[in-house]
Amino acid sequence: MKKTYITLATVAALSAVVATAPVAHATVEKKLDIAQEVKPALTKPVQLQQDLVNAVKYLGNGTEAQSKLEKNLPNLETALKTAKEGAETAVKNAEDTAKNNLKPFETAVKTAEDAVKAENDKIATENKNIADAEAKIKELSLVSGLTAAEQKTQVEAQERIISTAKTAIETSESLLEGLNNKVTDAKEKLEEAKADQAKTVEAVKKAEAKKVAEKQKLVDEAKNDIAEWKEANKQLKDKVEAAKLALIKDGLTDAQLQALVKEAQEQVAKDQAMAATPVYRLYNAGLKVHLYTTDANEYAVLGARGWNQEGVAFNSASEGTPVYRLYNSALKVHLYTTDANEYAVLGQRGWTQEGVAFRSVKEGKPVYRLYNKGLKKHLYTTDANEYAVLGQRGWTQEGVAFNSAN
Known part of the structure; x- marks a missing residue:
């Protein structure tokens, strides 16, 4: 037997009529139902059509939710890419700044070490002068043809060289203790500065990593939501098909079915637009x-x-x-x-x-x-x-x- 097609407006009207009709001769229980807004059961054809309307509506809601997420995902991925690039730049800038901040300390160490080296070089030079002078004195003792006075004069000259060299060495050695202390101090300050700069760089790395992690989390959550909505919408589609099948079994023609689905979809679209x-x-x-x-x-x-x-x-x-x-x-x-x-x-x-x-x-x-x-x-x-x-x-x-x- 061919079923009569009922529009959504008719479904709503029937519900209203069924809800208000019993009031004239209602029992106390029925009055209680009315007061408590208990909706009466719909007839089977109306209920089946309402089931389809609801199924289409729910599928529309799910599809819309999935669509919004899919449209926004590229924006989230772009934000993640920007965050990663920004993090890379920020870390590089922090590392470059750290290197520049360490340069004065490194210069101080080098200056102190150069000063120590200069004094050690002086000591080495003076020791060579002493060795040369001592060798000259020894040589003079073996040279013949010099008068005693001449030999004495030359020996005294070499001894003066030795004396001057020893004085210079003593001066350099007295300076070295202070210069070595300066090297130690400069190195300690350099290590402290390195530690401070390392902390600063690490703080930047952590801050940038946190930013990237936040953006990554949004991308991951969106992808997960999309996957879940796909599965949910698959189930909602099955419910739409089940509702259609129930109506077909109840005698609704294909044309009536398509008209009902179209009307439901238009209503969903209107609701979503608003x-x-x-x-x-x-x-x-x-x-x-x-x-x-x-x-x-x-x-x-x-x-x-x-x-x-x-x-x-x-x-x-x-x-x-x-x-x-x-x-x-x-x-x-x-x-x-x-x-x-x-x-x-x-x-x-x-x-x-x-x-x-x-x-x-x-x-x-x-x-x-x-x-x-x-x-x-x-x-x-x-x-x-x-x-x-x-x-x-x-x-x-x-x-x-x-x-x-x-």
Whole structure:
């Protein structure tokens, strides 16, 4: 027997009728059920169709969740790559700085060692002079043809050389103790400096490794979530097929089945399009700037780094007019606009284009934009009173910038 196709609206209407019809002649128990919002059982055809609607809805939710993760994964991987490159650069800079910081200590050691070497060289030279002089005296004792007076004169000359050399050696030896102490001190300071610089480099390595680990964790978690969603969606698809099969067995035609699935999918798409994502607002008192983000992690991290968390400023829809974000590194401010031309023009005037930050809906809560010429900064708010008050305090009211999802 051919079954009559029931639309989603009809399913809802039937549920409402079944829920309210018994009120006129209800027993106490039925009144209790009504008061407690106990929903009556649906008829089998309606229940089977509701099962399919729910299965399609749940699959849509799962598919959307998986899709969002897959779209965001490249961003996480790029952030990880940037973190790794940044870590490599930071460590190299730290090591180069450490080397430069050690140079004065290494120079001090070399200077002290050179001074010791210079005195030792003097001692060696003077010892040679003594040896040469002693050899000369010995030679003079063997030379014939010299008068005693001549021999004496030459011997005395060599003895003076020996005496002068010994005095020089004594002077150098007296200096060596102090010079050796300087070498020891310089080496100790060098070792202390090496230890300090090693600690500094190690601290940089640990800090950068932590940053990389945090980014790696996000990538790993995203990949794991995607894998889990794939498995979950596989099971949800099986449930959709099971719901379809149950309806076919109950007599629903293929055309009716496809129409019901299409209607359910359209409803899911509509619900997802209207789904609101919170846009958080933060304030940096030092920079005197606000930042808006849909990234809950960024909101948490910046909150831990001195930014004041001001909660949800407004909401972004998953579909709608794109709100572009730009950044001016000189002013250290962000600008948000739905004007594609403004986005393009400012991109040619030194502003960094950062893509779509969130989306504005056609009909929603207005988000006002104000500009402070003195601070050279914009502010965005859904608070009409804040918009009015700031307009009286030197801020230029620039009207509705875009609309919040709700």
